[in-house]
Amino acid sequence: MLTLGLEVSDKENAEYKNTLLYLISKYKKNPLTHNGIDIDEYILLTLYPTIIIFGFGFAGKKKKLRQSTTYLFQAATCILFSIAYFFVVPNGGAIGLAIVLALFGILLFCVARKYIVHPEGGQESQTAANPKV
Numbered sequence: 001m002l003t004l005g006l007e008v009s010d011k012e013n014a015e016y017k018n019t020l021l022y023l024i025s026k027y028k029k030n031p032l033t034h035n036g037i038d039i040d041e042y043i044l045l046t047l048y049p050t051i052i053i054f055g056f057g058f059a060g061k062k063k064k065l066r067q068s069t070t071y072l073f074q075a076a077t078c079i080l081f082s083i084a085y086f087f088v089v090p091n092g093g094a095i096g097l098a099i100v101l102a103l104f105g106i107l108l109f110c111v112a113r114k115y116i117v118h119p120e121g122g123q124e125s126q127t128a129a130n131p132k133v
Contacts, residue, residue: 036091037091037093041093042093042097045085045094045097048081049078049081053074053077056073056074057070066115068113068115068116068119071108071109071111072109075106075108075109075112076105077105078101078105079102081101082098082099082101085101086098
């Protein structure tokens with residue numbers, strides 16, 4: 001133990017150890033609210049699926065794929081990242097991000113379905129006052 005040139009009696013040493021043990025046990029009972037990942041890691045966890053989603057959109061336009069196919073790839077990406085973040089990131093550090101990605105993936109599946117059912121640009125509404133001829 002470092003004494004800095006001061007002589008420490010056994011009684012003072014025991015008190016010091018007891019104080020340290022008390023503080024450590026108090027910290028373990030009331031841990032900080034840190035979720036296991038830092039803000040820079042969280043930003044990177046947000047950027048990875050974003051880059052891939054925009055990459056699929058860009059590649060879909062370059063290869064002239066149907067929009068429904070592009071949306072399906074983007075939705076699958078969101079769902080896969082959501083599952084990965086839910087199980088891989090420690091201490092539930094990205095559960096909120098996983099939920100948002102899952103919801104966005106479900107939304108993209110719905111949009112892809114819309115473009116599969118109505119491939120000419122989505123569902124067009126008709127009214128009784130202005131029917132299409």
